Amino acid sequence: MRVEERLYTLRYKRDEKPHLEIKDQQTCNKCHETYKSPCIIVCPANVYSFVEGKIIVSYENCLECGACKIVCPFNNIIWKYPRYGLGISLRYG
Amino acid sequence: MKYDAIVIGAGPSGSASAYTLAKNGYKVLLIERGSEPGAKNVSGAMIRESEISKVFETKDIPFERIVKRVRLIFRSKDDESEIIVKPKSKLYTISRLKFDKWLAQRAENAGALLITKTTVTGIEGNKVMTERGSVEGDKIVIAEGANALLSMSLGFRRELKNEETVLGVKEVYASTRNEVEKRFNLQGDEGESWRIISDYPLPSAGFIYTYKDSIAIGVGARVDEIITRGIRPFELLDSFKMPYVELVKGFSLREYSAKIIPENGFPSFKPCEGSVYVTGDALGLVDPLTFDGIGPAIISGYLAGKAENCYSYSKMLFEAREISKVIKSRPLVKELLPNIGLYSHLVNDFLTSWVEGDFSKLRYYKSSLGKLMKHLILGLGVIE
Ligand SMILES: Cc1cc2nc3c(=O)[nH]c(=O)nc-3n(C[C@H](O)[C@H](O)[C@H](O)COP(=O)(O)OP(=O)(O)OC[C@H]3O[C@@H](n4cnc5c(N)ncnc54)[C@H](O)[C@@H]3O)c2cc1C
Ligand code: SF4
Ligand code: SF4
Numbered sequence: 001m002r003v004e005e006r007l008y009t010l011r012y013k014r015d016e017k018p019h020l021e022i023k024d025q026q027t028c029n030k031c032h033e034t035y036k037s038p039c040i041i042v043c044p045a046n047v048y049s050f051v052e053g054k055i056i057v058s059y060e061n062c063l064e065c066g067a068c069k070i071v072c073p074f075n076n077i078i079w080k081y082p083r084y085g086l087g088i089s090l091r092y093g
Numbered sequence: 094m095k096y097d098a099i100v101i102g103a104g105p106s107g108s109a110s111a112y113t114l115a116k117n118g119y120k121v122l123l124i125e126r127g128s129e130p131g132a133k134n135v136s137g138a139m140i141r142e143s144e145i146s147k148v149f150e151t152k153d154i155p156f157e158r159i160v161k162r163v164r165l166i167f168r169s170k171d172d173e174s175e176i177i178v179k180p181k182s183k184l185y186t187i188s189r190l191k192f193d194k195w196l197a198q199r200a201e202n203a204g205a206l207l208i209t210k211t212t213v214t215g216i217e218g219n220k221v222m223t224e225r226g227s228v229e230g231d232k233i234v235i236a237e238g239a240n241a242l243l244s245m246s247l248g249f250r251r252e253l254k255n256e257e258t259v260l261g262v263k264e265v266y267a268s269t270r271n272e273v274e275k276r277f278n279l280q281g282d283e284g285e286s287w288r289i290i291s292d293y294p295l296p297s298a299g300f301i302y303t304y305k306d307s308i309a310i311g312v313g314a315r316v317d318e319i320i321t322r323g324i325r326p327f328e329l330l331d332s333f334k335m336p337y338v339e340l341v342k343g344f345s346l347r348e349y350s351a352k353i354i355p356e357n358g359f360p361s362f363k364p365c366e367g368s369v370y371v372t373g374d375a376l377g378l379v380d381p382l383t384f385d386g387i388g389p390a391i392i393s394g395y396l397a398g399k400a401e402n403c404y405s406y407s408k409m410l411f412e413a414r415e416i417s418k419v420i421k422s423r424p425l426v427k428e429l430l431p432n433i434g435l436y437s438h439l440v441n442d443f444l445t446s447w448v449e450g451d452f453s454k455l456r457y458y459k460s461s462l463g464k465l466m467k468h469l470i471l472g473l474g475v476i477e
Contacts, residue, residue, distance in 0.1 A: 003327055006264070006349035013128075042319055044262050044326040044351040064133060065351040066240030067260050070253055071320055079242070083224050085128040085210030092265045092309070092348050093134045093189025 106373025107236030113398030131193030158284025263311030
């Protein structure tokens with residue numbers, strides 16, 4: 001099953017303000033070459049991807065698992081929580 | 094606004110803390126970032142009544158099923174063995190939304206004020222900052238869970254390393270009560286839990302839990318293994334699920350979730366300073382051997398609520414059985430993890446040798462005897 005199909009099962013309330021941000025794009029390009037972007041590998045929700053040589057963050061899909069922040073070798077992700085209870089809401093958990 | 098105590102996070106640890114404080118007459122504010130308690134939280138989950146009942150009256154605990162059988166499965170690429178254990182103590186499966194709501198309600202019934210949809214963004218002295226303004230509290234308990242942004246920003250602990258972090262991914266498949274009971278041969282409230290230790294495609298520990306009318310299926314692997322082997326979490330979950338597809342055939346996928354699990358922490362993380370206390374996953378209190386984190390979270394929350402000062406909290410943590418078990422298990426797990434393959438094979442070879450009446454297959458393990466002894470000794474250290 002594709003990740004997108006799994007994400008369809010979830011309830012999200014989108015925070016207009018992204019809760020995840022990349023500090024520096026250049027660092028990501030370097031990381032992609034040397035470390036193959038660990039954030040892309042570890043993310044269970046395909047939040048990170050390279051599109052035309054630029055890292056894109058689809059923060060709306062984030063499961064708030066906390067893994068990408070840990071694996072980023074350059075500490076290049078500004079990781080905050082979505083505001084006011086927005087973001088994901090689980091039914092089973 | 095001033096409170097006697099402010100508790101950050103309405104997970105098991107925070108609610109246990111708020112409940113304890115409120116019951117002792119403190120004016121307590123419990124702050125949760127989710128739309129309701131549990132909305133942001135992930136577990137398998139199986140809990141032990143003996144741990145919960147140390148803090149809460151468990152009469153009306155919202156369990157899914159009472160676990161009558163635990164299936165332990167050792168899997169390697171080509172082999173699989175299974176041991177069935179009938180637990181003597183009371184184990185429940187729970188789903189977090191219902192369970193966390195119930196816990197938070199205990200705190201509210203005891204007099205704590207719960208506010209949701211509010212994220213704490215910082216702490217300065219006895220001031221707790223949120224996105225809706227700030228409040229003051231004489232005592233502050235940080236029960237924020239494994240993604241411990243506050244505890245880290247305040248210097249209570251550092252970030253986890255890849256090799257100290259497990260990523261758990263989980264799916265819930267729903268059908269009818271009847272169908273779940275039929276597939277697992279269960280009656281009434283009875284439930285079954287599976288624990289699957291596997292070294293393929295990477296060292297991992299999986300679970301299958303029966304809920305009332307659904308099945309939870311998930312797997313956890315260390316983040317460093319995921320990264321070095323380049324296996325995506327959902328690929329790992331798919332590979333793990335493959336032998337069990339019949340179990341969920343015809344069921345519908347209701348939820349997909351993931352969360353990190355800490356495998357290091359107290360005493361190397363600082364549990365308190367002045368009147369600020371850290372509890373539960375934020376302090377890294379998950380037993381890496383059993384993935385039991387809810388019990389230690391509740392116990393530590395309770396102790397932080399009870400503690401008169403930082404010194405007594407640290408002391409009580411060391412003395413609590415549920416917490417010392419976590420600390421003692423870590424060195425053993427560090428040893429076991431790279432050897433999961435060895436053990437999966439050993440268990441499989443031992444059982445087949447026994448069935449076949451020929452133990453010559455076990456010759457191969459002679460060279461590993463030193464290692465096995467070391468693990469046994471470490472294992473004995475976990476037993477009190
Ligand atoms: C896949 C998986 C399976 C597991 N299986 C089991 C199991 O079977 N049995 C078991 O005992 N344990 C299990 N665990 C471990 C267990 O989930 C944790 O140990 C437990 O949830 C820890 O409780 P806690 O209260 O410390 O943290 P959490 O449950 O994470 O609660 C923290 C709370 O704080 C809130 N919060 C965080 N930051 C803020 C902030 N800044 N402001 C306001 N609120 C905030 C969060 O929204 C959350 O409600 C499992 C974990 C995973 C990931
Ligand atoms: S891991 Fe960090 S540096 Fe590397 S691509 Fe991802 S965000 Fe950029
Ligand atoms: S927190 Fe988890 S789900 Fe969200 S972007 Fe990071 S790795 Fe992906």
